[in-house]
Amino acid sequence: MSNTEIWTLIFFMAVITFGLRSGFMLFSEKLRLPPWMDHALQFVPSAVLAALVAPAFFTPGGRMLLPHQNPFLLAGMFAGFVAWRTRSILWTLAAGMPALWLLQFLTT
Amino acid sequence: MHDILTEPEHETGASLFRDGVRDIMPLLLSVVPFALITGVAATGAGIEPAPAIMMSLLVFAGAAQLVAYQLMSAGTPILVILIATFFVNLRMALYSLSLARIFRGRSLWLRAWMGHLITDHAFVLTAKRFERRPAGSKGYRYYLGTAIPMLLVWMIFYTAGVFAGAWVPPSWSLEFAIPLTFMVLLFAGLSRWPMVAAAVSGGTVAVCAQALPYNLGLIAGTIAGIAGGVIADRRRKKS
Numbered sequence: 253m254s255n256t257e258i259w260t261l262i263f264f265m266a267v268i269t270f271g272l273r274s275g276f277m278l279f280s281e282k283l284r285l286p287p288w289m290d291h292a293l294q295f296v297p298s299a300v301l302a303a304l305v306a307p308a309f310f311t312p313g314g315r316m317l318l319p320h321q322n323p324f325l326l327a328g329m330f331a332g333f334v335a336w337r338t339r340s341i342l343w344t345l346a347a348g349m350p351a352l353w354l355l356q357f358l359t360t
Numbered sequence: 361m362h363d364i365l366t367e368p369e370h371e372t373g374a375s376l377f378r379d380g381v382r383d384i385m386p387l388l389l390s391v392v393p394f395a396l397i398t399g400v401a402a403t404g405a406g407i408e409p410a411p412a413i414m415m416s417l418l419v420f421a422g423a424a425q426l427v428a429y430q431l432m433s434a435g436t437p438i439l440v441i442l443i444a445t446f447f448v449n450l451r452m453a454l455y456s457l458s459l460a461r462i463f464r465g466r467s468l469w470l471r472a473w474m475g476h477l478i479t480d481h482a483f484v485l486t487a488k489r490f491e492r493r494p495a496g497s498k499g500y501r502y503y504l505g506t507a508i509p510m511l512l513v514w515m516i517f518y519t520a521g522v523f524a525g526a527w528v529p530p531s532w533s534l535e536f537a538i539p540l541t542f543m544v545l546l547f548a549g550l551s552r553w554p555m556v557a558a559a560v561s562g563g564t565v566a567v568c569a570q571a572l573p574y575n576l577g578l579i580a581g582t583i584a585g586i587a588g589g590v591i592a593d594r595r596r597k598k599s
Binding site: 253255257258259260261262263264265266268269270272273274275276277278290291292293294295296297298299300301302303304305306307308309310311314316324327328331332335336339340341342344345348349352353356 | 390393394397405406407408411414415418419420421424425427428430432434438441442444445446447448449450451452453454455456457459460463468471472474475476478532533534536537538539540541542543544545546547548549550554555556558559560561562563564565566567570571577578580581582583584585586588589590593
């Protein structure tokens with residue numbers, strides 16, 4: 253990405269985020285979302301996060317790999333176990349990153 | 361009975377601010393690694409230090425920035441990154457609706473600034489603080505007590521990450537820290553079965569749609585995940 257593109261991205265990301273955060277408070281103090289939308293929005297974090305995590309594990313670099321040839325999936329599963337038990341970013345990284353390095357070392 | 365509906369007289373603006381600072385302290389520790397990783401990811405995505413730091417000040421949304429860096433590394437066009445930004449930050453609109461009650465009566469400038477500083481952490485603490493008691497006219501001071509330390513800690517460690525990122529060789533696959541971090545956030549949110557349904561359908565569709573151009577698989581996965589959650593919730597209520 254060129255510098256112009258990066259500044260364009262920063263500008264519009266800032267506008268979108270500011271609009272979502274402050275839009276309601278600045279232009280209407282009474283606005284409420286329709287109930288169906290309010291209900292659907294609660295699933296956005298789970299949906300987005302899973303849609304980001306799954307491809308990074310299953311199709312790293314855009315290619316589907318067999319599980320035993322995919323260090324990202326194996327390290328991700330191990331880190332997933334640690335994440336589930338500890339709920340800690342630090343422990344999950346401390347487990348997942350060395351696992352990836354070890355697996356990459358073994359498969360190359 | 362003690363009447364909790366009147367504004368507590370003993371709460372001054374300064375004491376509310378201090379309460380906010382005290383309550384955010386333990387949470388700041390979890391922000392440190394997240395801020396460092398996001399800073400490293402910014403450099404990893406090929407952004408120079410100056411725009412990377414400006415981006416964090418102007419956007420100030422860690423998850424959205426991390427998503428943007430991951431997508432930039434994958435060569436995703438700007439428009440798709442912006443759609444992803446919208447989805448990732450949509451929850452902020454809900455926070456803002458909920459906090460508007462506490463910010464009411466402040467000047468336009470102050471409300472705009474307080475809106476800009478909304479984070480998951482500051483929202484959760486402020487919402488909890490005023491769940492059972494009225495916010496009063498000084499309630500926003502508590503919010504600022506949680507939000508300002510967040511801003512400082514975030515910017516300090518993010519900036520450290522931006523400069524540290526230049527020293528990390530690509531062979532360390534440090535970008536893998538991004539999905540690992542997201543996985544912890546994902547698990548923390550799986551409090552009910554419909555959330556699990558949303559995650560499973562979102563993840564499955566995102567993997568299957570991986571080959572779509574412009575990384576549209578992320579958008580397809582997000583929409584499928586929301587649909588999965590809504591359907592699972594309806595099923596559960598019927599049975």
